[in-house]
Amino acid sequence: MQRFKLFIPLIIFVILALFFWKGLSLDPSAMPSALIDDPVPNFELPTVKDESTLVTQDVFKGQVSLLNVWATWCISCRVEHPYLNKLSGEGVAIYGVNYKDDTIAAQKWLQEFHDPYQLSVVDADGRLGIDLGVFGAPETYLIDQRGVIRYKHVGVVDERVWSKILKPLYDSLQ
Amino acid sequence: MIPELAHFALILALGLAALMAAVPLVGVANDNILWMRASRSLAVGFFVFIALAFACLAYSFLIDDFSVKYVAQNSNTLLPDRYKFSAVWGGHEGSLLLWILILATWTLLVATFSRNLPLDMLARVLSVMGMIAVGFLLFMLLTSNPFDRLLPNVPTEGSDLNPLLQDFGLIIHPPMLYMGYVGFSVAFAFAIAALMSGRLDSAWARWSRPWTNTAWAFLTVGIGLGSWWAYYELGWGGWWFWDPVENASLMPWLVGTALIHSLAATEKRGVFKSWTILLAIIAFSLSLLGTFLVRSGVLTSVHAFANDPERGVFILGFLLFVVGGSLTLYALRAPVVKSVVKFNWLSRESFLLANNVLLMIVMATVLLGTLYPLFADALGWGKISVGPPYFNFFFVPLMGLLCVLIAVAPMVNWKRSKAQDLMKQLWLPLGLAISTAVIFPWLYHEDYKWTAGVAVLISVWLIAGNKMDLWYRLRHAKTPLQGLLKLTPSYYGMLLAHIGMGLCALAACLATIYSDQRDLRMEPGKSVDIGGYRFELREISRLAGPNYMADEGLIDVYKNGELEAQLRPQKRRYKSGGNIMTEAAIDPGLFRDLYVALGEPLNNGAWSVRVHFKPFVRLIWLGVIMMALGGILAVSDKRYRKRKTAEQKASVALGDTNATV
Numbered sequence: 001m002q003r004f005k006l007f008i009p010l011i012i013f014v015i016l017a018l019f020f021w022k023g024l025s026l027d028p029s030a031m032p033s034a035l036i037d038d039p040v041p042n043f044e045l046p047t048v049k050d051e052s053t054l055v056t057q058d059v060f061k062g063q064v065s066l067l068n069v070w071a072t073w074c075i076s077c078r079v080e081h082p083y084l085n086k087l088s089g090e091g092v093a094i095y096g097v098n099y100k101d102d103t104i105a106a107q108k109w110l111q112e113f114h115d116p117y118q119l120s121v122v123d124a125d126g127r128l129g130i131d132l133g134v135f136g137a138p139e140t141y142l143i144d145q146r147g148v149i150r151y152k153h154v155g156v157v158d159e160r161v162w163s164k165i166l167k168p169l170y171d172s173l174q
Numbered sequence: 175m176i177p178e179l180a181h182f183a184l185i186l187a188l189g190l191a192a193l194m195a196a197v198p199l200v201g202v203a204n205d206n207i208l209w210m211r212a213s214r215s216l217a218v219g220f221f222v223f224i225a226l227a228f229a230c231l232a233y234s235f236l237i238d239d240f241s242v243k244y245v246a247q248n249s250n251t252l253l254p255d256r257y258k259f260s261a262v263w264g265g266h267e268g269s270l271l272l273w274i275l276i277l278a279t280w281t282l283l284v285a286t287f288s289r290n291l292p293l294d295m296l297a298r299v300l301s302v303m304g305m306i307a308v309g310f311l312l313f314m315l316l317t318s319n320p321f322d323r324l325l326p327n328v329p330t331e332g333s334d335l336n337p338l339l340q341d342f343g344l345i346i347h348p349p350m351l352y353m354g355y356v357g358f359s360v361a362f363a364f365a366i367a368a369l370m371s372g373r374l375d376s377a378w379a380r381w382s383r384p385w386t387n388t389a390w391a392f393l394t395v396g397i398g399l400g401s402w403w404a405y406y407e408l409g410w411g412g413w414w415f416w417d418p419v420e421n422a423s424l425m426p427w428l429v430g431t432a433l434i435h436s437l438a439a440t441e442k443r444g445v446f447k448s449w450t451i452l453l454a455i456i457a458f459s460l461s462l463l464g465t466f467l468v469r470s471g472v473l474t475s476v477h478a479f480a481n482d483p484e485r486g487v488f489i490l491g492f493l494l495f496v497v498g499g500s501l502t503l504y505a506l507r508a509p510v511v512k513s514v515v516k517f518n519w520l521s522r523e524s525f526l527l528a529n530n531v532l533l534m535i536v537m538a539t540v541l542l543g544t545l546y547p548l549f550a551d552a553l554g555w556g557k558i559s560v561g562p563p564y565f566n567f568f569f570v571p572l573m574g575l576l577c578v579l580i581a582v583a584p585m586v587n588w589k590r591s592k593a594q595d596l597m598k599q600l601w602l603p604l605g606l607a608i609s610t611a612v613i614f615p616w617l618y619h620e621d622y623k624w625t626a627g628v629a630v631l632i633s634v635w636l637i638a639g640n641k642m643d644l645w646y647r648l649r650h651a652k653t654p655l656q657g658l659l660k661l662t663p664s665y666y667g668m669l670l671a672h673i674g675m676g677l678c679a680l681a682a683c684l685a686t687i688y689s690d691q692r693d694l695r696m697e698p699g700k701s702v703d704i705g706g707y708r709f710e711l712r713e714i715s716r717l718a719g720p721n722y723m724a725d726e727g728l729i730d731v732y733k734n735g736e737l738e739a740q741l742r743p744q745k746r747r748y749k750s751g752g753n754i755m756t757e758a759a760i761d762p763g764l765f766r767d768l769y770v771a772l773g774e775p776l777n778n779g780a781w782s783v784r785v786h787f788k789p790f791v792r793l794i795w796l797g798v799i800m801m802a803l804g805g806i807l808a809v810s811d812k813r814y815r816k817r818k819t820a821e822q823k824a825s826v827a828l829g830d831t832n833a834t835v
Contacts, residue, residue, distance in 0.1 A: 006508050009452060010501035013459075017494055019545070020466065022552040024486045073561070075415060082754045112693055112782045114774040 039148050040067065040141075041131035045121040048098050048106045055121060060147040064173045065093040066166075067141040067149075068117070068157075069129065071101040072109045074137040080156040081113050087162065088116035092170070096120030099129050099137050142166060144173045177242050177321040180230030184321075187223035187278075188311040190216050194281075194304030198297030210297035217285035217300055220307060221278040228275045231320055232262050241328040244268060244320040250334035252721035252749065260345040261335045266469060266485075267320035269348060273465075274310050276349070276356045277303070284360055284385070291381060298367035299360075306359055309492045317485045334721065337748045337755045343403030351396030351423060355461040357389020358426060361433065362458035365451045366500055369507045379441035379450060384809045386437060386454075387667075390430045391805030397423050398798030406760055411691060411769055411786045413794065414682075416565045421544040422464030425537050429457040432533040434805075439526045443588055445517070448508040449530070455504060459497040460537075466493055467544070518590030525583040532576045539568040577632050577679050580672050581639025585646065599646050603638035610634045619688060629683030636676035640669055664811040671804025678797025681790045690787040693773070697780040705787035707768060708732040714781060722746040724757075727772050727781065731761065743783075745772045767791050 040057045047055060060067070068084060070077040088094050096117035098106045103122055110120070123129055132141070133152075142151040151169050153161060194216035201209025231244075235258045240246040248261045248268070263272040281303045288296050314320070338344075364382035368374050400423065405413040414420065433453040440450045466489045517523040543560045585591075585599050611631035615622050644661075651657025690705050701710035712728040724744040731739040739761035746755045758771040766789045773782030 003505070006448070006505040009456070010498065010505050013497055013501055016545075017490065017498070019549055019552050020490050020493070023548045024490060075417070085754075108693055112773040112784070 036149060036152065039146070040143060041128065043121065043123075043128045043131070045123060045128065048096070048103055048110065048120040048122055049115075051103070051122070055119060057147060059095060059119070060143045062145060063093050064145055064170060065095055065118075065143050066157075067095050067097060067132075067143055069097045069099045069132070069134050069137050069139040069141075070120075071099045071137045072105045073101065076156050077138045078113075080138050080158070081116070083156075083158050083162070084116040085114050087157075093118055097123050097128060097132070097134075099123050099134060100126045140166070142169055142173070176230050177234060177239070177323065180227040181319065181321040183223040183227040183230070184311065184315060184319075187220055187227065187274075188308065188315065190220045190223065191304050191307035191311055194220060195301050195308055196304075198301045198304075202294050202297050207293065210293050213297045213300040213304075214285045216304070217281045220304075221282040224271075224275050224278040227321075228262070228271055231268060231271060232259055235259065235261055238332070240330070240332050241323050241325060242320075243322045243324045246324055246329050246332045248335050249332040250721060251331060253332075253335060253340070254720055256345065257335055257340045260339070263348050264335050264339050264344075267314070267318045269352075270310070270314050270318055271320055272348060273352055273356060274307065274314065276352045277307055277310065277359060280356055280360055281307070284363075288381075295367055295371065295373075295378075295381070298370055299363040302363035302366045303359060306363075306496065309496065313485070313488050313492065317488055334748065337722070337746070337753050338407060341403065341407055343399055343407060347396060347399040347403055350392055350399055354389050354391075354393020354396050354430075355423075355426060355464065357385065357392055358430060358454075358458040358461050360385040360389065361454045362500070365454035366503065369451060369500075369503050372507065374447050374451070374509055376441045376444050379437045380814070382454070383434070383437050383441060384814045386430070386434050387805045387809045390427070390434055391802040391809075393423070393427050393430060394798055394802040394805065397427055398795050398802070401798075402795055405791070406758055411689075411758075411771070411784070411788065413685075413791065416543070416562045418544050419464075419468055421540050421565075422460075422467050425540055425544075426457050426460040426464065428533050428537040428540070429453055429460055432530045432537075433457050435526050435529050439523055443517070443523060445523055446527070446530075448504075451508055452504060453530070455497070455500045459493075459500075460541075462489075462493055462496060465489060517588070520586065520593060520596075521590045522583065522586045522588045525579060525586055528579055529576065529583070532572055532579075536569060536572045536576075539572075540565065543568075573679065574628075574632055577636045577676060580675060581636045584640060584643045584668065584672070599642050600639065603635055603642050606638045607631050607635035623687055626684060626687045629680055629687070633676045633680035633683075636679070637673050640672045640676070644669060662811055662813075664808040664813075667804040667806070667808030667811075669804070670807060671801045674797045674800025674802075674804060676797070677800065678794055681793030681797060685788055685791040685794065688789045689791075692785050694783050694785060695776055695780050696783045697778065702785070704785055705766075706733065707738065707787070709770070709785055711781075711783065714779070719746065722748045722755075725772065725775070727759075727770070727783070729759070729770055729783075731768055739768060741768065741770045743770045743772045762792055764792055764796075765790060 040060050042057055044054045044056050046053065066087075070080075084094055094117050096119070098120045101122075101124065103124070106120070106122075110117075121128070126134070132139075138156060140153045140157050141149050142153075144150050150173060151166070153166065155161075157166065194213055197216065198210050198213035201207070201212065231242075234242045234245050235249050236255065238245070238249065238251050238258075240249075244265060244267050248265045249258055253261065261268070263269040281300065284299060284303065285296075288299075291299075361382050364378055364385070368378040397420075400420065401413045404415065405411070433450065436446050436450040436453050439446050466486070469485055469489060543564050546560050549555075581603060582596065582600065585596055608631065611627045611634065614630050615624075615626040618626070647661060647665075648654050648657035651660065692702070692704055694702055696702070696709075696711040698711050698713050701708050703709075708731070710730045710732065712730055714725055714727050717724050717726055724746040726742050726744045729741040729743070730737055731741060741759035741761055743759035744757040746757060747753070748755065756771050758769055760770075761768040766787065769786035769788055771784045771786075773784055775781050
């Protein structure tokens with residue numbers, strides 16, 4: 001019985017190792033395919049900069065664009081932000097979804113770090129996030145001219161992600 | 175040619191490491207002294223070839239040999255030489271080579287400085303370290319060779335080192351951190367050797383104590399440097415983010431802290447033997463786990479290296495072998511016999527046990543928080559991120575409780591103490607703590623913050639308690655100086671580390687509570703007042719660095735109308751890659767930092783500027799330095815270098831109240 005107790009650390013480790021094994025095949029930035037090739041879910045939400053007008057999913061129609069889910073509480077978003085500024089400077093249309101965030105803080109953030117977004121809708125309770133299947137920020141969706149989601153990237157968009165994955169798709173949709 | 179030479183050196187090192195893992199063990203089994211002795215020469219050979227490979231990689235960086243893929247990915251002709259050198263460990267492959275170089279260094283040190291260790295013990299220890307080396311060398315050669323070439327199309331220019339890493343802090347942070355991580359492999363090797371030999375007496379604890387203390391001190395410095403770097407380089411003004419990679423370094427530190435205390439109890443009193451062995455295994459396992467988490471892409475983090483599932487599979491396999499193997503060995507061989515030594519609840523042993531239990535609970539909460547996103551994902555609960563609120567909720571009160579106990583622990587005797595005796599020593603620190611807790615927050619700030627009061631109460635209690643203990647020990651000395659000289663370096667080490675801990679806790683709390691931060695729009699010539707200081711933006715100018723262009727602000731800071739400091743925050747744009755970096759300007763002070771970071775240019779020549787007033791933040795790192803120095807001071811104690819006979823004599827003198835932890 002005494003001896004059995006000494007096996008407890010080993011048992012805990014084996015359980016952990018099983019999770020790690022599973023974790024290896026799960027990509028933390030993998031895309032669940034549920035919404036791919038579906039239109040952006042319906043919404044009617046105010047924007048961060050102007051809370052009086054409501055915008056809908058129709059803003060995505062007419063151009064190829066990126067939908068970026070962000071929040072001021074998300075450290076990775078801060079890492080990603082300069083790159084979004086660069087992309088928007090190159091003429092890529094980016095729409096933001098300010099996810100479960102404080103709007104005042106979001107306004108400050110955009111003032112301080114430069115605003116790469118055409119507009120950012122306020123998704124304070126995360127309702128749009130649920131419809132989109134957002135797991136966490138940042139996430140970036142590639143949306144075609146008809147407003148249909150064509151790709152989803154979870155995690156930071158940087159030079160590598162953009163040039164290797166998103167840009168080829170982005171160019172092919174033009 | 176040079177990279178191929180280095181590659182060949184790595185392969186030779188692998189061969190030597192494999193021999194080092196096998197030959198001494200065979201020697202032990204057959205009682206063959208020659209084979210056991212071979213471990214020493216093999217350790218030297220292993221070190222020489224790894225050092226050669228490392229030097230070759232550094233050389234390739236310095237001469238801009240972009241035919242080497244790793245150099246092309248992490249360097250650039252414009253990069254200053256010191257960063258070309260530190261770029262050696264700026265990416266996954268090179269940092270792995272640094273890991274192995276440090277392992278080789280520790281192995282060499284063990285081989286050199288363990289003259290009075292029994293030969294069979296040394297042979298086992300070096301063999302275990304050889305096994306670890308084989309695993310890491312195979313990992314490097316099979317999945318992450320830093321000497322892969324880009325031939326025949328050699329790039330004319332490299333893609334530059336990540337600008338975040340072009341910094342003094344990053345030159346020294348990884349080597350220090352790895353010295354700590356890898357240093358725990360020595361404690362681990364001693365524990366495994368003890369399990370293999372079945373000789374679980376207090377001698378093995380004595381042998382591994384100086385090594386463990388040294389590794390712990392390095393890890394302490396490494397974590398402190400990382401936090402300091404994050405503070406001034408990331409431009410957010412924070413110094414700890416509960417990022418998975420930070421947690422990966424904190425967990426071995428927590429267990430390592432438990433280990434150095436538990437080793438003290440095992441050495442001095444022969445208690446907690448199995449537990450100490452387990453801690454040594456866990457400390458090193460968590461170091462390996464950190465490596466797995468950072469390099470496999472299982473968790474997302476700001477610091478993560480390029481992810482590669484193949485590498486993840488390899489490290490997981492290695493983890494299974496090392497951790498699974500050692501825990502199995504532990505389960506089969508650890509002694510189940512209860513120690514015959516008895517101790518009272520009010521005894522040094524109880525306090526050390528409480529220290530261990532608390533630190534392990536803290537480690538478990540950090541581990542759970544760090545891995546929770548992975549569990550949730552694997553069980554299909556969706557992707558979740560665990561933020562600072564969770565960690566602070568558990569970490570702060572538990573560490574607070576630990577700090578309360580630290581004040582008392584050094585005063586308590588082994589076996590048992592009388593409560594009345596303790597009260598005699600404790601009323602003064604308690605009175606001092608309560609009065610400062612009332613007065614300080616009231617004097618310091620117009621609002622009385624009770625959180626600051628609690629922080630001051632606990633920290634002053636801790637620091638004053640330890641000072642009191644020193645004073646109490648001097649009570650029989652003829653003169654205080656004589657008494658001071660009589661106390662051992664390991665006592666001073668403990669004192670210094672405990673006071674450092676108190677200082678660190680105090681500073682961390684006060685810096686969090688009293689920080690002031692403003693985001694402002696500033697135009698040249700305009701000024702603002704924050705925390706009693708006036709910040710005036712004089713001008714914003716353009717300047718060129720070696721591999722970047724920058725906008726630099728010049729901000730004069732006045733206090734009571736007198737110029738106190740001139741700050742020059744920068745916004746840099748790096749030429750290759752176009753990365754934009756914020757270089758905060760800091761006017762450091764023992765009791766406050768003034769921290770200014772440039773935001774974005776606004777219209778009419780105005781800029782958004784972030785100004786922080788950070789009181790006491792320096793003291794966090796001062797506390798960290800004191801902890802590390804304490805660890806080193808304890809190692810310098812003469813008794814670790816005494817010959818064996820003296821050792822046995824010392825271990826007889828158990829009741830000695832001056833015996834230190």
